[in-house]
Amino acid sequence: MTTINALAGERALPQARSFSGGTLAFARREFRDAVASRWFLLYTLAFTVLAVAVSFMSLSSVGTHGFAGFGRTTAGLLNLVMLIVPLMALTAGAGCIAGERERGTLLYLLAQPVSRTQVLLGKYVGLAAALVCSLCVGFGVSACVLAWRTGSVGFGAYAMLVCFTALLAMAMLSIGVLISVLSRRSSVATGVALFVWLTLVFLSDLGLMAGTLIFQLRVQEVFGLAILNPLQAFKMGVIVNMNASLDVLGPVGAYASQAFGDGLAFMLAATMLVWALVPLLAAVVLFARRGSA
Amino acid sequence: MIEAEGITKSFGRVEAVRDVSFTQPAGSAVALWGSNGAGKTTLIRCLLGVMRCRGSARIGGVDVRSRGRQARALVGYVPQELAFHDDVRLGSAILFFGGLRRVDGARVSASLASVGLAGHERKRVRDLSGGMKQRLALAIALLADPPLIVLDEPTSNLDAAGRGEVVQTLRMLKDAGKTLLFASHRPDEVITLADRVLVLERGAVERDTTAAELWPTEKPVQVIRLHLSMASEAHAARVLREAGHAVHLNGQGLCVAVPRDQKAAPIHTLACSQIQVRDIEMLDDVDIPEGTP
Incomplete structure (x- = not known):
């Protein structure tokens, strides 16, 4: 029987790269492709312009003093982030595998000495890095404007908003990648991603309200259902980190503050982390099990 | 290997x-x-x-x-x-x-x-x-x-x-x-x-x-495409293979590789089996390099 040793003869046979080396090679390529793409430029530009606009509006309503620029802007940016970041991350994730599959490039990549897990994780890491860079540009420019006009008051809450936004982006990217793995065509993946975005941003709130009214849900049940939506977990997490009372969210917020106290911020961050890891893990398993490219 | x-x-x-x-x-x-x-x-x-x-x-x-x-x-x-x-x-x-x-x-x-x-x-x-x-x-x-x-x-x-x-x-x-x-x-x-x-x-x-064995000749090979009625293609392929010709069906007729000086041989073989050939087409630029068996 022919074996590797017999084949080697006098020269060393080619070896596959280590798991991390191969994954990083894919991550670097995905990052380069993403930052050079139109969607990245468009989203980055849109997010930056809107973030700066929100910053200026926050400043103009309080002069250069008051509930300090960063704190007020954080509150203003919260809603902007909840709309734009999930859209960016879901659509980016949705295209990553389905697009390669449709172009026929996936099969060629898988014929290289790499595993399916490496391909998927590499793409995820590269896209996540590109998304975080995009967000850092928007938040960074906005922070420069605020620091110039108001100093660093409330910067802590702003920094936490950036961290929670990065977590949100990763959670949404995971969901997008899962959609991509399950879709044969990139147009279908994008369509499903848009539907998921619509559901998370608008429909889940309406559904929760309707469910509460119809089924007479208790407050703890409403809270449990609310944090099933990563956007709600994100919103509560940011508000908690602004040292603002969750009472602004009504009885559910008040219940959460009372029931979980100081641990609430960690619990919400952990919820976001679970949202980032579980869909990604599901995507890895399903992609590895697929019978074909 | x-x-x-x-x-x-x-x-x-x-x-x-x-x-x-x-x-x-x-x-x-x-x-x-x-x-x-x-x-x-x-x-x-x-x-x-x-x-x-x-x-x-x-x-x-x-x-x-x-x-x-x-x-x-x-x-x-x-x-x-x-x-x-x-x-x-x-x-x-x-x-x-x-x-x-x-x-x-x-x-x-x-x-x-x-x-x-x-x-x-x-x-x-x-x-x-x-x-x-x-x-x-x-x-x-x-x-x-x-x-x-x-x-x-x-x-x-x-x-x-x-x-x-x-x-x-x-x-x-x-x-x-x-x-x-x-x-x-x-x-x-x-x-x-x-x-x-x-x-x-x-x-x-x-x-x-x-x-x-497939092309038992040292002479250059010509691939010809025979157009027959759809119903007779499978039967014709069998007859030609039994006569020692290399044949394949490609959905647009029957491709047969023959020595360049015996292009009529498969037509003759089919005629002997009462199979009518509608048309014949020479497939171009199939050159055999020098020194091949």
């Missing part, structure tokens, strides 16, 4: 590859010969571990299913048509694959030079001709100097000059001791390169033979 045992792949109810078993020693060249849809590409994908299938495959003694990365490190794969992102530059594309195979920049440059692509590094993939893309795929396949080169109809999209170049390169690789497994439906390639021919028909190995 390759040990395949009972490879079977089904798509729904259709068995694309049926119980294919063969072994290929190191340093040999095996051609997979068959019409479109005979299962050549699917078999190659199963052997590379890109497609899940029943049975087992080992490359260089390494199991493709359980140690796919290590097995594919021993393989340079050239697809039928190179699929890359169109915007990528040739230089960065090959550097990426070099990174996956732990190959340094000098080796990348040498590989490009070996296929005549040195100096084209700045060109984008979309600006490359079909022949250049195929040579790029060959350069990538040769990057890590793997002992086995697998090619899926490597010349199907090339003109006569491009085909000649690729075949000549493959001949040199064979002479250098590489193991070649290639799918083809061109007799000239098979005669020039293959030590052994596996004739595939409807997913199964119909014959395990040699080019000399």
Whole structure:
């Protein structure tokens, strides 16, 4: 029987790269492709312009003093982030595998000495890095404007908003990648991603309200259902980190503050982390099990 | 070098590859010969571990299913048509694959030079001709100097000059001791390169033979396409095979490889069996290089 040793003869046979080396090679390529793409430029530009606009509006309503620029802007940016970041991350994730599959490039990549897990994780890491860079540009420019006009008051809450936004982006990217793995065509993946975005941003709130009214849900049940939506977990997490009372969210917020106290911020961050890891893990398993490219 | 045992792949109810078993020693060249849809590409994908299938495959003694990365490190794969992102530059594309195979920049440059692509590094993939893309795929396949080169109809999209170049390169690789497994439906390639021919028909190995047995002549071969009524094609193919002709059905008639001075032989054979030929077509530029059997 022919074996590797017999084949080697006098020269060393080619070896596959280590798991991390191969994954990083894919991550670097995905990052380069993403930052050079139109969607990245468009989203980055849109997010930056809107973030700066929100910053200026926050400043103009309080002069250069008051509930300090960063704190007020954080509150203003919260809603902007909840709309734009999930859209960016879901659509980016949705295209990553389905697009390669449709172009026929996936099969060629898988014929290289790499595993399916490496391909998927590499793409995820590269896209996540590109998304975080995009967000850092928007938040960074906005922070420069605020620091110039108001100093660093409330910067802590702003920094936490950036961290929670990065977590949100990763959670949404995971969901997008899962959609991509399950879709044969990139147009279908994008369509499903848009539907998921619509559901998370608008429909889940309406559904929760309707469910509460119809089924007479208790407050703890409403809270449990609310944090099933990563956007709600994100919103509560940011508000908690602004040292603002969750009472602004009504009885559910008040219940959460009372029931979980100081641990609430960690619990919400952990919820976001679970949202980032579980869909990604599901995507890895399903992609590895697929019978074909 | 390759040990395949009972490879079977089904798509729904259709068995694309049926119980294919063969072994290929190191340093040999095996051609997979068959019409479109005979299962050549699917078999190659199963052997590379890109497609899940029943049975087992080992490359260089390494199991493709359980140690796919290590097995594919021993393989340079050239697809039928190179699929890359169109915007990528040739230089960065090959550097990426070099990174996956732990190959340094000098080796990348040498590989490009070996296929005549040195100096084209700045060109984008979309600006490359079909022949250049195929040579790029060959350069990538040769990057890590793997002992086995697998090619899926490597010349199907090339003109006569491009085909000649690729075949000549493959001949040199064979002479250098590489193991070649290639799918083809061109007799000239098979005669020039293959030590052994596996004739595939409807997913199964119909014959395990040699080019000399398939085309028992030292004279140049001409491929002719016979147009018959649809109903009689299968019967005609059987009759011609029984008469010793190499035949394949490709959905647009019956292709038969014949010595150039006996082009009427298959028509005569069919006439003796009361099968009427409607039309005959000479398929162009099937030249047999000098010194072939």
